[in-house]
Amino acid sequence: xxxxxxGAVAREHEHHDATGAKIGMWxxxxxxxxxxxxxxxxxxxxxxxFPADFHFAATTLxxxxxxxxxAILLTSSLTMVLSVAAxxxxxxxxxxxxxxxxxxLGLAFLVNKYFEWSTKIDHGLFPGAAELxxxxxxxxxxxxxxxxxxxxxxxxxxxxxxxxAFVLPVAARRPRRRVRLGTQSASRLALTAEAGGELWAETPxxxxxxxxxxxxxxxxxxxxxxxxxxxxxTGLYWHxxxxxxxxxxxxxxxxx
Amino acid sequence: MAIDIGAAEVxxxxxxGVHRGIASWVLSTDHKRIGILYLTSLLSFFAVGVLIGILMxxxxxxxxxxxxxxxxxxxxxxxxxxxxxFLFIIPGIPAAFGNFFLPILIGAKDVAFPRLNLLSWWxxxxxxxxxxxxxxxxxxxxxxxxxxxxxxxxxxxTNVTLAVFAAFVLGFSSILTGINFVTTIHRxxxxxxSWFRLPLFVWSLYATAWVQVLATPILALTLMLVMxxxxxxxxxxxxARGGDPLLYQHLFWIYSHPAVYIMILPAMGVVSEIIxxxxxxxxxxxxxxxxxxxxxxxxxxxxxxxHMYTSGMSDTARWVFSLLTFLVAVPSGIKVFNWVxxxxxxxxxxxxxxxxxxxxxxxxxxxxxTGLISGALATNLHxxxxxxxxxxxxxxxxxxxxFMLFAALLYWFxxxxxxxxxxxxxWLAWLLMFIGFNxxxxxxxxxxxxxxxxxxxxxxxRFQPLNVVSTAGSWVLALGLxxxxxxxxxxxxxxxxxxxxxxxxxxxxxQIASPPPVENFERIPVIERGPYEYxxxxxxx
Amino acid sequence: MxxxxxxxxxxxxxxxxTGLTVTAAGLHLGSLSVLxxxxxxxxxxxxxxxxxxxLRSEERVFKVMLGVAMATMAVIMLLTxxxxxxx
Numbered sequence: 001x002x003x004x005x006x007g008a009v010a011r012e013h014e015h016h017d018a019t020g021a022k023i024g025m026w027x028x029x030x031x032x033x034x035x036x037x038x039x040x041x042x043x044x045x046x047x048x049x050f051p052a053d054f055h056f057a058a059t060t061l062x063x064x065x066x067x068x069x070x071a072i073l074l075t076s077s078l079t080m081v082l083s084v085a086a087x088x089x090x091x092x093x094x095x096x097x098x099x100x101x102x103x104x105l106g107l108a109f110l111v112n113k114y115f116e117w118s119t120k121i122d123h124g125l126f127p128g129a130a131e132l133x134x135x136x137x138x139x140x141x142x143x144x145x146x147x148x149x150x151x152x153x154x155x156x157x158x159x160x161x162x163x164x165a166f167v168l169p170v171a172a173r174r175p176r177r178r179v180r181l182g183t184q185s186a187s188r189l190a191l192t193a194e195a196g197g198e199l200w201a202e203t204p205x206x207x208x209x210x211x212x213x214x215x216x217x218x219x220x221x222x223x224x225x226x227x228x229x230x231x232x233x234t235g236l237y238w239h240x241x242x243x244x245x246x247x248x249x250x251x252x253x254x255x256x
Numbered sequence: 257m258a259i260d261i262g263a264a265e266v267x268x269x270x271x272x273g274v275h276r277g278i279a280s281w282v283l284s285t286d287h288k289r290i291g292i293l294y295l296t297s298l299l300s301f302f303a304v305g306v307l308i309g310i311l312m313x314x315x316x317x318x319x320x321x322x323x324x325x326x327x328x329x330x331x332x333x334x335x336x337x338x339x340x341x342f343l344f345i346i347p348g349i350p351a352a353f354g355n356f357f358l359p360i361l362i363g364a365k366d367v368a369f370p371r372l373n374l375l376s377w378w379x380x381x382x383x384x385x386x387x388x389x390x391x392x393x394x395x396x397x398x399x400x401x402x403x404x405x406x407x408x409x410x411x412x413x414t415n416v417t418l419a420v421f422a423a424f425v426l427g428f429s430s431i432l433t434g435i436n437f438v439t440t441i442h443r444x445x446x447x448x449x450s451w452f453r454l455p456l457f458v459w460s461l462y463a464t465a466w467v468q469v470l471a472t473p474i475l476a477l478t479l480m481l482v483m484x485x486x487x488x489x490x491x492x493x494x495x496a497r498g499g500d501p502l503l504y505q506h507l508f509w510i511y512s513h514p515a516v517y518i519m520i521l522p523a524m525g526v527v528s529e530i531i532x533x534x535x536x537x538x539x540x541x542x543x544x545x546x547x548x549x550x551x552x553x554x555x556x557x558x559x560x561x562x563h564m565y566t567s568g569m570s571d572t573a574r575w576v577f578s579l580l581t582f583l584v585a586v587p588s589g590i591k592v593f594n595w596v597x598x599x600x601x602x603x604x605x606x607x608x609x610x611x612x613x614x615x616x617x618x619x620x621x622x623x624x625x626t627g628l629i630s631g632a633l634a635t636n637l638h639x640x641x642x643x644x645x646x647x648x649x650x651x652x653x654x655x656x657x658x659f660m661l662f663a664a665l666l667y668w669f670x671x672x673x674x675x676x677x678x679x680x681x682x683w684l685a686w687l688l689m690f691i692g693f694n695x696x697x698x699x700x701x702x703x704x705x706x707x708x709x710x711x712x713x714x715x716x717x718r719f720q721p722l723n724v725v726s727t728a729g730s731w732v733l734a735l736g737l738x739x740x741x742x743x744x745x746x747x748x749x750x751x752x753x754x755x756x757x758x759x760x761x762x763x764x765x766x767q768i769a770s771p772p773p774v775e776n777f778e779r780i781p782v783i784e785r786g787p788y789e790y791x792x793x794x795x796x797x
Numbered sequence: 798m799x800x801x802x803x804x805x806x807x808x809x810x811x812x813x814x815t816g817l818t819v820t821a822a823g824l825h826l827g828s829l830s831v832l833x834x835x836x837x838x839x840x841x842x843x844x845x846x847x848x849x850x851x852l853r854s855e856e857r858v859f860k861v862m863l864g865v866a867m868a869t870m871a872v873i874m875l876l877t878x879x880x881x882x883x884x
Contacts, residue, residue, distance in 0.1 A: 019856070020368045020443035026859055027435040030866040031473040037870045038477035038507055042492060044874065045503060045881050063819065070815050078808040081849045088798055127497075128489040137498025144490040144497070148481065239849045243842040249815075250834035254822035442858065470869045506877050557872055561880070573880035 018229045025233040029240045032156070036244050039149050043251060046141045053138020059256045060125065061146075062116065066253035069112050070245065076105035077242040084235045087171055087228055095231065096172040099164055102238065106161045113154050117147075146252055153248060156241045160234075167234045175223035265773035267674065282378075285370035288772060291356030292672070293377050294347060299741075301343040301384065306737065308336040313696070313730040319717050329713035330399035331414070335391070337402030338419065342426045343384055345657055346515060349522035350468075351380070351433055353664050354461045356672060358437060360765045360772060361455045363446025363781045368439040376432035383426035390418035401711060403512070406493035406504035410485045417486050424479045427472045430518075434468030437461055448783035452546070455763045455787040456539065459546040460525025463553040467514045467521075471557070475511035478504065505567055509560035517556040519653060521549055523660035524591055527613055530667050531595050532788040533761045534610035535602025539788045541594035548587035555583045562631050566640045574633055581631035588624060592617060607759070608682040612663035615690055619655025623648060626701060641711075644704025647697045655693060662689075662740065669744065670758045674771040675751030681743040688736030695729025763787050799848070807848045814841050 047054050083098035120143075124131025127144055268288045275283050281293060312332050315323045324332065355373065359366050367373050391397040394415030400408055404423075409416050441462050445454070454462075482504075484490045491497030493504040532539045539545065561569060561577030595617060604610070626648040629635045639645060669677050699722040704710070708719045715723065757766040768776060818837040822830055847853040852860065 017368070017443050020439050022855075023442055023858070023862075024369060024372075024435050024439045026862060027438055027469050028431075030862070031431050031435075031469055033866055034470060034473035034870060035477050037873070038474045038510075041507070041874055041877055042503060045500070045877065046492075046498075048878075048881060049500075050498070063822075067815065067819055071812060074808065074811045074815065077811075077845060077849050078804060081804050082801065085799065085801055085804065127491055140491050140497045141499060144492050144499070148484065148490060148492070152480075236850055239845050242849075243845050246841045246845070247835075247838045250818055250822065250838055254818060254834055255831065256822070466865070470866060474873070502880075503877075506880070510873055510877075557869060558876065561876065569880045570883035572883035573876075576876070576879050 018225060021229045021233065022236075025236050029236060032240055032244075036149075036152070039145070039152065040247070040251075043145050043149070046138070046145065047251075050136070050138025050141065053136045054142050055255055057135075057139040057142035058252060058254075060120070060123075061253050062119075063253050063256075065112060065116055066249055069109050070249045072105050072109050072112070073242050073245050076102045076109070077239055079105065080235045080238045083171065084232050087231045090224075092172055092174055096168060099168055099171050099231070099234075103161050103164045103168075106157050106164075106238075110154060110157055110161075113150065117150075149248055150252070153241065153244055156244070160238050160241055163234055163237065167230055170227050171231050173227065175220055175227060265775060265778060267769065267771040268774045269674070269771050271774040283374070285366070285374050286774065287355050287359050287366050287370065287373060288672075290373050290377055291352050291354075294355060294380070295352035297377075297381065297384070298344050298347055298352060301339050305336055305339040305344060306734065308332050308339070310730050310734055312336065313727040315713055316715070316723050317727040318723075319715050319720060321713065324713065326713045327399065330401075330711075331391075331397035333711055334398050334401050334419075338387060338398075338423070340653075341402055341515075342423050343380075343387065345519045345653060346426075346430060347380060347433070348519065348657060349526065349661055349664060350437070350461055350464055350518075351376075352661075353457075353526070353668060354433070354437060354464075354522060357668065357765055358440060358458060358461055359444065360768065360776050361458050361763055362441065362444060363449050363764055363777065363783060364440065364444035365775050365777065365780070367436050368443055369436050372432055373436055376429045376436070379425060379432065380429040383422050383424075383429060386418060386422035386425060390415045390422055394418060403508060404479070404482060405508075406482065406485070406501040407495065409482055410494060417483055420479045420482050424476055424483075427476045427479070430468050431472045434465040434472070437465035438469065441465075446780050446783055450783075452543065453783055453786050454546075456528035456542070456545050456549075457522070457525035460521045460528070460549045463549040464518050464521045467518050467553050467556060471511045471514040471518075474507060475515075478507040478511065481507075502564070502567055502569065505564050506560070509563045510557075513560035513563065514553070514556040516652075517552055519657050521552060523616070523657040524549070524552075526660045526664045526667070527591075527595060527616060529761075529763065530609050530613045530663060531598050532790070533667075533759050534605045534607060534613075535599050536605075536760065536790050537598055537602040537788075538786075538790060539594070540597035540600075541590070542786070542788075544590050545594050548590040551587040552584065555580070555587065559584060559631075562636070565633055565636045578631065578633040578636075582628070584631075585624070585628065592621065608677070608679050608686065609663050609667035609759070611683070611686055612659050612666060615686070616656060616659045616663065619651055619659060619693070622698075623651030623653075623656055626651060639704050641709055642704035643700040643708045643710050646710050647700030647704060650697045650700070655697070659689075665744065667759070668765075669747065670751075670754030671765055671770045671772065673748050673751075674754050675747050675749075676754045676758060677744060677747045677751060681739055685736050685740035685743065688732055688739060690736075692729050692731070692733030692736050696726050696733055697729070699723070699726040699729070762790055799851070799854075803848065807844055811841055811844060814844075 079098045079101045083095045083102060086092075086095035086098060120126060121129075125143055126132065127140075127147065132140055132143060268286055271286075273280055273284065273286075281289055284290065284293075311323065312329065315329055315332075355367070394417065395413040396415060398404075398409075398412070398414045398416045398419040400412060400414075400416060404416060404420060409420075441454075441458060481490065481492055485493060489497075492499045493501050495501060528539060528545055558580040559577060561573055562581045565574055565578075626644070630639060630645060630648050666677055666682060669675070703719055703722050703726075706719065708715050754770045756768065756770050758770075759766070764781065765772070767781070814837050818834055821833045821837070824830070826833060846863075852863070
């Protein structure tokens with residue numbers, strides 16, 4: 001490939017640095033980690049203050065339901081990583097299928113959560129309820145934290161599912177952006193996308209007749225890489241949501 | 257010395273992109289245009305904040321109700337704080353000058369995530385809109401102070417919920433900028449631009465960006481909980497439900513103390529750019545200054561408890577936090593000594609940017625020393641919640657960051673707009689601002705020491721003389737600000753055409769045209785030297 | 798590329814550890830039970846981090862950054878408890 005065409009590739013893709021995108025994603029995950037970290041800090045303080053109340057309040061939570069939900073979320077992490085791996089192996093169909101499966105498992109988690117919350121609410125165990133007002137202060141805090149933490153986590157699951165809905169077509173597509181290389185005037189060489197729009201134009205000095213095939217290949221490969229990083233970053237987010245639950249589960253359900 | 261950056265293109269101001277008119281600004285992903293967007297919006301909010309400040313000083317010209325009622329005064333200091341902190345000084349230098357110059361300084365064409373960058377500005381605008389809405393909806397303008405302390409913030413009938421949500425949204429904008437800058441500095445440095453060839457402003461932005469990423473989420477969480485407390489009565493900060501209001505203060509300051517370093521670190525970075533340029537010397541102690549930025553960012557996480565000495569926190573925590581607070585003095589001192597050492601035996605050119613920078617050092621030192629008094633446990637008990645604290649943080653934030661923002665404007669204005677700023681009016685503006693500033697805030701230090709509490713619309717008659725001085729100072733300061741900004745506004749159209757390198761600077765932004773071309777560099781430069789090598793720079797044009 | 802079998806093995810380990818933590822909670826180990834729960838959760842999340850999130854084969858900068866974030870959280874926890882423990 002000539003220098004001119006190489007330059008065009010570089011310009012088209014200089015803003016799409018896979019490692020950079022991943023660093024950005026990890027930094028975002030750190031903000032999520034600290035967001036939940038603040039809540040874990042509150043939990044730790046109140047737990048230290050009211051250990052007995054916390055233990056007592058935790059007995060009302062359904063361990064079986066919690067365990068099932070843990071298994072669901074762990075499995076969804078597996079299907080997520082398999083989706084990423086399938087995409088890496090260029091198997092778009094399998095990748096999409098696993099992604100859809102991950103969404104379903106996420107939904108199952110939320111359905112369980114819904115039943116769990118509504119049982120609690122039916123029993124008058126929610127902030128502001130007359131029933132809860134009669135309980136010990138530590139129990140009120142336990143439920144306050146329970147709703148805040150599982151609620152915020154549930155919100156993240158919901159957001160994750162929504163994100164996956166957007167990523168589904170990205171994972172499924174095989175980018176074939178056709179570009180055409182040709183001369184527009186006597187000496188001006190231009191690269192145009194089939195959909196319209198000039199990607200690059202120059203007046204090269206050297207001959208460029210054998211460019212086309214290799215350039216197309218590089219270009220599509222680059223687009224595929226961009227899709228891959230989207231799928232991968234979705235995975236990173238989903239695993240973080242899983243990790244948060246890995247800590248929430250024992251801290252709320254298993255301290256009886 | 258010449259760096260190969262190719263032929264100049266059309267400037268970013270004249271470039272005709274996809275959009276026209278105002279859309280070519282508010283939909284632009286060009287880091288330079290976004291920097292200007294931020295600059296205009298945050299200076300507009302600064303004007304509003306100043307106006308409220310002047311009105312507050314007017315109320316305090318005499319004891320008793322002079323101008324506004326106690327309740328309105330409470331809303332005014334809340335609003336003044338919210339605007340100045342969340343809308344002006346936190347985005348401040350990083351969002352305006354960081355956006356504009358970070359990519360140029362490291363030899364890149366843009367930030368790592370240009371669209372995210374534009375989003376961050378839109379989120380900022382959304383947050384600002386919500387903040388304005390909170391004044392006129394619900395129970396009216398919040399009256400809690402910008403700190404939203406529980407339990408009052410949970411009980412007051414004013415529209416704290418929306419105001420808190422506004423700050424929450426603004427936090428997102430800050431996080432997006434942080435993520436963008438860290439990634440940019442890691443990934444987009446030009447070939448040869450090693451970590452120790454980065455200009456020191458970039459180092460300070462790097463440290464700041466990390467604080468934005470790792471502290472802001474705690475604020476987001478805290479404010480979210482305040483909203484939940486008000487809406488569903490969660491009870492986590494409510495003593496009546498077993499909660500602990502002190503934990504609110506902990507969480508709030510876990511963010512808000514590091515946030516102080518979000519405000520001051522970039523300003524220190526600008527100092528490290530201006531001083532070498534105007535003393536024509538290589539910066540003294542490059543690595544010490546670079547690492548002290550990281551050290552300040554880190555130590556910033558260890559000292560939040562010094563805002564809570566009188567809150568009922570444990571005695572152990574009080575002395576531990578006091579001890580840790582003194583650590584901040586070390587990296588700050590390192591910076592000041594290195595700046596002074598850079599000036600020593602330099603060929604000093606006292607142009608306006610340097611003048612404002614030197615007054616930064618002076619004012620920041622007063623801020624720093626009064627900070628020692630505030631940070632030491634024993635003396636803090638005497639001055640806690642008095643006008644002394646107000647004087648202290650205005651010396652640091654306004655005398656520090658504010659003056660450096662002005663210095664940055666003077667230094668980089670020719671590059672940003674391609675026009676020179678006339679020096680003479682800026683000397684006048686400096687004189688007015690410097691006198692006005694000290695007349696405004698120094699009396700507060702004395703008043704606080706005498707025992708005048710902060711956040712009251714009223715005071716004992718014996719405090720009046722100094723309050724009159726302070727109020728008069730606010731007028732002089734305002735006059736200085738007016739001269740400053742009118743001069744800038746006129747220079748934008750009528751200033752002399754600026755050359756590429758009016759100050760003889762040696763960093764990359766001075767190697768490209770003024771105003772910069774759309775893509776900054778036609779060819780990405782290859783860096784072969786440190787940022788402040790003055791020996792090889794051609795003399796001032 | 799990590800073999801698909803590895804992911805399945807990691808998943809099996811995660812499920813097994815979940816079983817372990819539920820069992821351990823039933824044993825009434827007193828104050829040790831919290832420690833056990835946290836310990837198991839940490840092992841589980843490091844498995845997710847290093848395999849599912851692929852941290853183990855990332856560049857060093859990712860690990861350093863994660864370390865910075867975790868250290869920050871640890872410092873915040875510790876200093877808050879300097880108040881809580883002694884109040």
